[in-house]
Amino acid sequence: MAAYLARRVAITLVTLFGASVATFAVLGVLPGSPAQVVLGTQATPQAVRQLSAQLGTNKPLWAQYLHWAQGLVTAQLGRSYVSHQLIGPLIAQALSVTGPLILFALAIGVLFALPLGLGAALYNGKVTGTLLSALSQVGIAVPTFVGGIVLIIVFAVKVPVFPSSGFPGWSEPGQALRSLVLPALTLGLVEGAILSRYVRASVLDQLHSDYLRTARAKGLTRAQALWRHGLRNAMVPLVTVLGLELAGLIVGAVIVEDVFSLPGVGQLLLNAVGDRDLLVVQDIVILLAAVVLVVNLLVDISYGLLDPRVRDERAR
Numbered sequence: 001m002a003a004y005l006a007r008r009v010a011i012t013l014v015t016l017f018g019a020s021v022a023t024f025a026v027l028g029v030l031p032g033s034p035a036q037v038v039l040g041t042q043a044t045p046q047a048v049r050q051l052s053a054q055l056g057t058n059k060p061l062w063a064q065y066l067h068w069a070q071g072l073v074t075a076q077l078g079r080s081y082v083s084h085q086l087i088g089p090l091i092a093q094a095l096s097v098t099g100p101l102i103l104f105a106l107a108i109g110v111l112f113a114l115p116l117g118l119g120a121a122l123y124n125g126k127v128t129g130t131l132l133s134a135l136s137q138v139g140i141a142v143p144t145f146v147g148g149i150v151l152i153i154v155f156a157v158k159v160p161v162f163p164s165s166g167f168p169g170w171s172e173p174g175q176a177l178r179s180l181v182l183p184a185l186t187l188g189l190v191e192g193a194i195l196s197r198y199v200r201a202s203v204l205d206q207l208h209s210d211y212l213r214t215a216r217a218k219g220l221t222r223a224q225a226l227w228r229h230g231l232r233n234a235m236v237p238l239v240t241v242l243g244l245e246l247a248g249l250i251v252g253a254v255i256v257e258d259v260f261s262l263p264g265v266g267q268l269l270l271n272a273v274g275d276r277d278l279l280v281v282q283d284i285v286i287l288l289a290a291v292v293l294v295v296n297l298l299v300d301i302s303y304g305l306l307d308p309r310v311r312d313e314r315a316r
Contacts, residue, residue: 005301012297019289020072024065027278034081034278055081068282077283082275087283090268097167098257098264101180101187102249108188109195109245116192117199124204133200139193144252148186148259155182165261183260187252191245198241206233243299247292 035043035051052058056067071078077087116132123129142150156164162182168175206212215225254266261267265284272280 008297008300012293016286016290016293019293020069020286021065023282023285023289024061024068027282034276068279072283072286078279080272080277080280082277087280090280091265091284091287094263094265094268096170097180097262098253098266101183101256101262101264102246102253104180104184105187105191105249105253106246108184109192109249110242112189112192113195113199117196118203120196120200121203121207124200136193136196136200139189140197142190144186144190144255145259147190148183148256151182151186152260167262179260179262183256183262186256186259187249191249191252194248195238195241195245198238202235202238209233239299239302243295246295250288250291 034057035048035055049058056064059067068078070076075088077091079086080090116136120129120132120136123132152164155161163175163179164182167179170176212225253264254269256262257264257266258270265288269281269284271277272284
């Protein structure tokens with residue numbers, strides 16, 4: 001297991017380095033100057049050159065990358081070109097909204113997907129199973145922003161149970177949680193519908209396996225045989241899918257935060273792109289990449305724990 005873990009960590013670090021180089025290269029070759037954006041179109045060339053020297057954007061790209069990478073390693077993310085605020089606290093404040101939103105949505109997605117997928121598999125070929133499968137297909141077909149708008153109309157306008165936008169801050173925990181309910185449902189139900197299809201396929205695969213037929217021949221029902229012998233094997237592919245779903249939630253949060261006007265990482269990223277605040281954009285993009293890579297690393301580790309054959313093969 002130690003060799004398997006070391007190999008996965010090394011691959012994650014190399015991938016993160018490649019992601020940092022790609023992120024910096026793509027943003028670094030964009031036309032225009034951050035100093036020109038900050039000063040406006042009426043700024044003199046001399047003023048633009050002076051501000052570029054202050055920001056360090058007049059240096060060669062390799063020198064700018066090394067300075068940025070050093071800041072990432074030492075957790076010194078620099079200051080925003082536009083607001084001149086420290087980027088670290090800005091991202092931390094945004095994460096205090098996005099983090100709970102994603103975890104809330106993930107919990108909703110899992111709680112929705114497991115019974116829906118299990119029911120569709122256990123009642124496969126019957127009317128109940130067909131209806132459950134159709135329900136998951138509807139969830140997959142609905143775009144995230146459309147689902148958010150529908151939830152706002154139903155639960156914020158027609159039946160005003162939850163707020164339609166805004167975030168009051170964690171100084172009011174009850175109101176803060178209420179403001180995250182509709183965004184989390186928007187993300188969680190769509191991702192849960194996708195996950196339920198994988199749950200159904202994985203459980204059906206186990207139900208048709210030889211060892212489960214043997215368990216049923218000994219007198220167990222399908223549900224009992226699945227619960228006692230099949231769920232662990234069914235979880236192996238689902239762990240991988242769940243990791244991909246979490247990455248999808250991170251991307252979907254950008255759209256949902258815009259729909260519900262939440263001051264999260266998505267809103268911060270969109271505002272930074274609009275203001276051409278490239279340093280903020282770079283820091284957020286590499287942070288999101290790091291989160292996705294760490295999630296994939298955890299998925300690989302859990303994959304190896306669930307199925308020893310996987311770690312034995314991949315550690316070679």
